[in-house]
Amino acid sequence: MTIEPRLLEALSRVQDPELRRPITELGMVDSATLSNGTAKVRVLLTIAGCPMRSTIEADVDAALRAVAEVQHVELTLGVMSPEQRAELRESLVSRSIPFSDPASLTRVISIASGKGGVGKSSLTANLACAMATDGLRVGLIDADVHGFSIPGLLGIPHASPTRVDEMILPPVAHGVKVISIGMFVPDNKPVIWRGPMLHRALEQFLTDVHFGDLDVLLLDLPPGTGDIAISVSQLLPGSELVVITTPQAAAAQVAERAGSIAVSTGQKVIGxxxxxxWLQLPDGSTMEVFGSGGGMELAHRLELVLGTEVPLLGQVALDPMLRAGGDKGIPLVISHPEAPAALQITAIARALTHRPRGLAGRPLGVSPR
Structure with missing residues (x-):
């Protein structure tokens, strides 16, 4: 393998669009030479039908032309051998769940609700995009296997994850790495699974899907306290819970059950x-369509049940644009970041991610001399 150091430095700034790592670190640069102003480079794709082929070509070409000595670029694309793919997979994937490692600094937040129809998935998609917009590395698992909706809300209803042998590379939407059972089910067919299969699907998402290093991993849970909620507590014992409700008293009462599961699972409800x-009317006044006080009442009830502080993280207005954004696959925080509901969601996202995190019990990688 021949690689010109100046070209290697330029190529180190090119990231694989799916793995989100420099192609130089992934062993994708097979050769790179510079002669008489012409850069001749051979890049190895992970698979023959790589869906990001054109993106890699454009990024490599742009990076090389930024080198002062380069006047022309001759780029050849090849494909990794099975041995090279195995080596890549071995370097990236562990059969254990990386997010359950006590040393992991990824904050894992499960978004729960007592019942459907409270806007849980829409809020989850918007929270993920708000965090990504703030520069965080965000992953999102659509754990609502029977009622998956995240791909459509993020504008990738027909996305297919790339498979590198047994490793799955999640599609990226609005800067968020996303995986959902909906990406494996053709023609919107129903998923008719029972407990053990649901547990196995979630486990596979956490082990076989390569998310890379994340700041935050969000899970959109199904409503209630069923199999998936229990599986999350077993597979990700360090995960935290956020409970969604509407102002209606009946909804808050049902949501209390979703939060109270933490008594049995040992998880922490963080808000x-x-x-x-409320609904903003054309004349500037507001209408409380579903009543008022449900969120504060739920937080107070959970504090009594759990014996810990459970804050009301925020109140989000009933905004028709939030629904329209979900239908179009462009979350409100992306399409209209100045809208009141978008500002409220962004503030909640920052409150979740800017909380101080203790390092007690975590190895720091230093040793005494």
């Missing part, structure tokens, strides 16, 4: 979000 709190 409550009240959705659809």
């Amino acid at each position: 409550v979000i009240e959705n659809m709190s």
Whole structure:
């Protein structure tokens, strides 16, 4: 393998669009020479039908032309051998769940609700995009296997993950790495699975899907306290819960059960979000369509049950544009970041991610001399 150091430095700034790592670190640069102003480079794709082929070509070409000595670029694309793919997979994937490692610094937040129809998935998609917009590395697992909706809300309803042998590379939407059972089910067919298969699907998402280093991993849980909620507590014992409700008293009562599961699982409920709190009318006044006070009441009840502080993280207005954004696959925080509901969601996302995190019990990688 011949690689010109000046070209190697330029190529180190090119990231694989799916793995989000420099192609130089992934062993994708097979050769790179510079002669008489012409850069001749051979890059190895992970698989023959790589869906990001054109993106890699454009990024490599742009990076090389930024080198002062380069006047022309001759780029050849090849494909990794099975041995090279095995070596790549071995370097990236562990059969254990990386996010359950006590040393992991990824914050894992499960978004739960007592019942459907409270806007949990829409809020989850918007929270993920708000965090990514703030520069965080965000992953999102659509754990609502029977009622998956995240791909459509993020504008990738027909996305297919790339497979590198047994490793799955999640599609990226609005800067968020996303995986959902909906990406493996053709023609919107129903998923008719029972407990053990649901547990195995979630486990496979956490072991076989390569998310890389994340700041935050969000899980959109199904409503209630069923199999998936229990599986999350077993597979990700360090995960935290955020409970979604509407202002309606009946909804808050049902949502209390979703938060109270933490008594049995040992998880921490880090807050409550009240959705659809009010509707802004054309004359500037507000209408409380679903009543008021449900979020604060839920937070107070969970504090009594759990014996810990459970804050009301925020109240999100009932905004028709939030629904329209979900239908179009462009979350409100992306399409109209100045909208009141978008500002409220962004503030909640920052409150979740800017909380101080203790390092007690975590190895720091230093040793005494």
